[in-house]
Amino acid sequence: MSALSTLPLLAAADTPDYGWLGNTIVAIMEAIGPVGVGLAVFAENIFPPIPSEVILPLAGFTAAGGAFSPHAALIWATVGSVVGALALYGLGAWLGRRRLYRIAAWMPLVDVSDVEKTEKWFARYGYWTVVVGRMVPVFRSLISIPAGIERMNMAKFTLFTALGSLLWNAIFVYGGYALGENFHVISDYADMFSNIVMVLILVFLAVWVVLRLRRNRARAADPAVDHEDPEAAAARVEAEIKALQHRK
Numbered sequence: 001m002s003a004l005s006t007l008p009l010l011a012a013a014d015t016p017d018y019g020w021l022g023n024t025i026v027a028i029m030e031a032i033g034p035v036g037v038g039l040a041v042f043a044e045n046i047f048p049p050i051p052s053e054v055i056l057p058l059a060g061f062t063a064a065g066g067a068f069s070p071h072a073a074l075i076w077a078t079v080g081s082v083v084g085a086l087a088l089y090g091l092g093a094w095l096g097r098r099r100l101y102r103i104a105a106w107m108p109l110v111d112v113s114d115v116e117k118t119e120k121w122f123a124r125y126g127y128w129t130v131v132v133g134r135m136v137p138v139f140r141s142l143i144s145i146p147a148g149i150e151r152m153n154m155a156k157f158t159l160f161t162a163l164g165s166l167l168w169n170a171i172f173v174y175g176g177y178a179l180g181e182n183f184h185v186i187s188d189y190a191d192m193f194s195n196i197v198m199v200l201i202l203v204f205l206a207v208w209v210v211l212r213l214r215r216n217r218a219r220a221a222d223p224a225v226d227h228e229d230p231e232a233a234a235a236r237v238e239a240e241i242k243a244l245q246h247r248k
Helices: 004-014 019-032 034-046 052-064 070-106 112-125 127-133 144-149 154-181 183-221 230-247
Strands: none
Touching (some): 019 034, 052 154, 070 112, 070 144, 070 230, 112 230
16 A cells, blocks of 8 residues: 555544534534634524534634635634624514513523623623623623614624624634644644543533523522512613613
């Protein structure tokens, strides 16, 4: 067997296994290029349990393999972030506060108080919540909804979302690219590292779901807990936010 004929086998052997999710993301990126990065990040914005902390380093890692440039990965990742945020902004504007609170009360793993805290944080700190929120897992998706409810200036919302997303994406994309360029150094540990990351994500999600279910069950069984009607909660929060904005 010639040396050239062994190259595909060696490449396959050196390719780490990222688990079904990671492998799927890498396959999409390799098939359609940096546009696949944008699609993956867009999906992460719409469905927060998909972790950008996995998607973005894989984008950089794939770029290091020559599928596309890291700069293209960063640009498309930021485009995906902004488009996903605008979709949730539109959802918040369309639903409005009262319908959103009714939906939150109906969903088993979401609590009205979660939405209430996010809204109040947005009302208190304004545009900066959009920048900082893009760097906080899960919250970076949620913050777009109250921005839509409050009809935040869309041009400013887009700008601040782009700035926060660009910084967050750059850290992970270029970090993954740097690792990819030194794959010969870390190849012995890549599979183990990717497996550890996937296990930690699954454990985090499982623990979060269990704790949330226990909390909801305890609240439902405790007569001392004030089970506020979502309509009343929405009206109360609306009044509190207006008072806060008036004091500003």
